Amino acid sequence: MSEKVEKYVTCPKCAQQCLSELICSVNTENDPAVRQAIFEDKFFRWKCKKCGFQTKLMHPLLYSDIKNQFMVYYIPKVERRQIVDERLEMEFSDLSYIKKRVVADVNSLKEKIVLLENKMDDMAVELTKNAVSEVVAKSTSRTVHSGYFMDMDKDNNAMTFQYFVGSDRRPYIQSIRLEVYNRSLGIVKKYFSGENKKSGFLNINDVWAKEVLKKYKNLN
Template structure:
């Protein structure tokens, strides 16, 4: 089941306060159309009843897809790589084999959904992304500020990412062959996982950097 609540939002334009419906949990196993509403941005869209100003809301939300065996906890601007939530643990703690992820950014949330729905391993994806990011940085001679999975095609034998380059965050697409994904699995596996850990963990650029470090260390 999905759960909702209400919160008071002050309009960034006119300052008027209004009560808006917010989602605490989005369960797409039972409410499939919520997936579309979240991915399209409709779920987080705010229209001020006083002045009509439109804005995007950001608040903590748990995305739940048990069929695809994953949960993503979206905590805007989270500054930790792990959160433990006792109430959530009580509710979902007995679910074994469910990947629990923590993201601090809406685009990251969408990327996780895309990755898991495609049957991919997000840890391996982060390792591939880190390697391609270095290539893009060399090719453009500029700083890459971020990137997300934007292509995965078995028939074309391609996996690719859209990166944001330089001050203006210009988009740069870099793809590679799928064998790179398979080869990167060994690096991702270098990070030891605790099967009993029920917390929500960040699997991102820092995670990939640590995985690469662990991998190199194990080869010495």
């Protein structure tokens, strides 16, 4: 079942207040349409009931996929490394095997869903992405702003990422050999397996990758 909240939203066009129903929590097994809407960039659309103006309304969403054993909490622009929600911890205390993540933007929400549905290790993916972003920065001589996992092709031994580079944030595709990911998996297993035992929702992103790589370098 989806959980909804009712909120007054002020329309940016006509400035009138509009009572709007927002989905704040979803279990995708019961409501697969939400997953589809997220990937089609329709989920956060909002329409003013008074004047018909349409815009995006970014609001928190707890996305649960219990079958695939993960939950992703989207909290717009969240910067905290870890979110502990007492109510959720109590409610899901028997679900300690569930991987819990918090993300700050919708691209990261989509990325986590794809990775965790495919039983990939998102920590190893972040470490890999971080290493590859240095290669991209060198080969393009431009600043790399962000990068996202695109796909893994085991038959061709390749993993592909999309980065956004330069001041115009142009998309840049980079493929790598799977060995790079496997090496990252080894690092996570050896040094950071404890991270997943932390309570709450963890923010596993590029900042996390930089922090743990610094730790890892000190360990060697």
